[in-house]
Amino acid sequence: MGYLKRGQVVRVVSDLVSVLHSYETDKEVRFVDRVAEVEWLLDKLITKWAGYITVLYGPKGCGKTTFFRALDWASHRLNLHERGHSLIVIEYDPESGYVILRGPKGLLEKVMNILGLGILRRLLLFKSTEFKVRLATPLGLTTSYLEISVGGSPHPNPHMRVFVDVLHGLLERLEEGVNYVVVVDEYRVVDVERLIASLNVLANRVKDLNMVAQKKGSTISVVITTSDAKVVEARYRVGDKVMWALIWNLPRQDADELARNLNLYESVSNELGLDGGSVKELLWKLSGGNPRALKRIKELGLKEWLARSIIDPMVNLSTILGKEIFLDYFKEIVDNVDSIQGSHREFHQEFLKENIVVNVSAAYYSVSELPKGEPWIGKRLAFQLPAYYYTIRAMIRKG
Secondary structure, rough: OOOOHHHHHHHHHHHHHHHOOOOOOOOEEEEOHHHHHHHHHHHHHHOOOOEEEEEEEOOOOHHHHHHHHHHHHHHHOOOOHHHHHHEEEEEEEEEOEEEEEEEHHHHHHHHHHHHHOOOHHHHHHHHHOOOOOOEOOOHHHHHHEEEEEEEOOOOOOHHHHHHHHHHHHHHHOOOOOOOEEEEEEOOOOOOOOHHHHHHHHHHHHHHHHHHHHOOOOEEEEEEEEEOOOOOOOHHHHHHHEEEEEOOOOOOHHHHHHHHHHHHHHHHHHHHOOOOOOHHHHHHHHOOOOOOOHHHHHHHHOOOHHHHHHHHHHHHHHHHHHHHHHHHHHHHHHHOHHHHHHHOHHHHHHHHHHHEEEEEEOOOOOOOOOOOOOOOEOOOOOEEOOHHHHHHHHHHHHHO
């Protein structure tokens, strides 16, 4: 297959989007449109950015994991592997201690054979208390889950080591005319220096592997997703060896659709005694279209969510930084979020560390369209949730 022509991109995007609408999220809610993101995947990632690692960053809960799970599900429903497109998604679930690979069954069977040969070596690398490999095929589909137990591993990103093995496996078993996309979902930025070192090494490896793939008319692209705003600290030190892309919360129309699917307008209206139009505006001003925030509001109620997720963390942060200094500083910059990056470096670093703001200007390309004309979105920085912005304003008013 190799590089896609524009007509091929349009056809595949149309097919994927039509099937994505049937995907149910963990809350039994239909998947909401991500047309722009699907177009990016096909038009940029496997054509112009083939042979590169792309760091895809964005707000916590904006839907990165759900997007790639839905895409994996849809690609198997359409049997895209037979049409020359193979998506492998590698996740790590700290709660269960499992690294999970999602992808075409045949390809994962080959990967499992490769991983099986290195079990003894990997036990030492992971320092695991156990090591299990299980291949499961749900619902009779051609999609599979390869589960690798790494229970007891002290490593914050054990799926990165599995990812390296997957790259070796692809090198040994490259098929002709296939566009491979490998996604490492939710990298946890514990140590920026380690991230920089890893990106420098892996960028060269992916580039070399893509050159081998091109000889067979194939391509290899890699995506590493993260919600840690600190990732941008690596942006200018790694440079052009890695591509940087920004994904954002749902646009307003799609956020409204998700809120309706969750029956949020009714539940919040009953909780606060407001009419539907007021609730609709309020949910947008607090969540900014963040799917996880909307789901948590449904689970906890709006007041409880606001107290737990927004107000308490902001009050604690103001206490740590010094309440008077905190309030005085934000009186000066509250109407210009970009000013956070200015003179008070400590505040800027804390807001990145706590994932309150994110640098939107570090990306080469924005996969999603950012809201226009909103006070919490600047040219360089943006609040991950507008609720943070309005909470700061409220704290300033109260003093």
